[in-house]
Amino acid sequence: MYEGIRSPAIHTPRSVSEFISTASHYPHAVIWAGGTYIMGRPNYYPSDGLTDIIYLGEIADLKKITRNDRFIEIGSMVTASQLLNAGKLVLSDVLLDTLSKVGSKIVRKQITIGGALCTPDIRLVLPGSLAILDAIVEVKQIQGNKTINRWIPVSRLYDKDGQLLLTGMNLITRVRIGLETGNFQRFMMVDSPVHDPKRCVIFAFQCTKGQSNMSKAHFCFTFPTAGFHISRELETQLSGQPLPVPPQRINRLSFALTSEIHKMHPQVTDLQLERCRRMFEAVFHELNTEVLEE
């Protein structure tokens, strides 16, 4: 059925430079990584508009993971499953937790890191965790015959509503994550971002827990279709916070957080706000417990 519709041309570059030359010839082509987002669109097939596909699966350089003593670099075509397996000994807990919550093993084998960062209109589990780890991505922007190379922090890839800010023909080639991370990290998720995007809340948190106070707090709340929230102001307020954090202070912080989210992301539902408050407080109670146990 539908065989009358023009079949999209499939381009399979074997290197990044071949990709660039193909992409400059076909600026409206769709970049194809694992294909799970693309094929999951309700109007995916038959599709009139899809004329050219650039499949990244033959570019060996995009499938590499390398590391030195300061950072690890992950090619954008590494799958969630490969990263979870290869990274067990090098990735931080928050990232391992995040990866293990993506779908199921069957889909993790297909989902790529680049694809997980570039879904245009829904924010899934990975961006928040990479953002709090201060990960940066290499982006090659192809404009006609010109290619602009930039490194962009993951936290700047999206607007406040979580929409991808890259427009035009952009290729993410690799993600770089520093190896120095906080000694207290948590990843929490309620409901599935794919099945219940309007109920789901995703929370990633890390800080350095010192003898008597905390520093370098970073956290991100993701509401898949309503917001990508990083609060620099609250992060600054948390820096130097004495430990354990008194309950009244946790209350005040979580109240400030939810008011801020409500104001900035009107699409976030009351249920999501309530969940977000609970998750934020739970992390501080866990932090306090760890401090008191030591």
Place this chain on the structure above:
Amino acid sequence: MKIECTIDGKHLSLSVNSNKPLSLILMEEAGNQSLNSRCRGNNCGNCIVLLNGEAVLSCMIPAFRLRGADIKTFDSFQKTRACHDIERAYAATGSKPCPNCYAAKTLIIESILQGLERPDDSQPFPLPARGRVQNLTEELDPENIIQELELNRCRCMDSAELLQIVNIAAGYRRRRRVRRN
């Protein structure tokens, strides 16, 4: 585009749109009997097949990735000993999936059993250790098993029943392997 592949043991040469999902190819070109799912992105999880031996959602695999592929659907899987291990476990527990998701759930269980037998081989790059020592594979504990089975969105069986089936089927599989060796 022309693709040559093997579906349920039959070598086929097909002329299809390059982006056509494997699920539709199976239903429309290959006369498949066990697949009947067109959820259009609702992630029903009813379209599982084995692609080169690994479970995949067939609606997520485009024709252009099928050149030379070996595809096994429930049509041929149900005639194998591997399937028999799982169907014996259904019989032993007295519970089995409903007709809607029978094929998909059975193939997911098969992929879980394979995972238990052959720890993940998708690790392409051995990396030097950093601090914590952990097992290098995605182990399948009960939580992971349930996570796998939840890929199929049918909810007629509860987690306890499914875990029991996987455990019993794994026992049959182990015993059969031991006998063979």
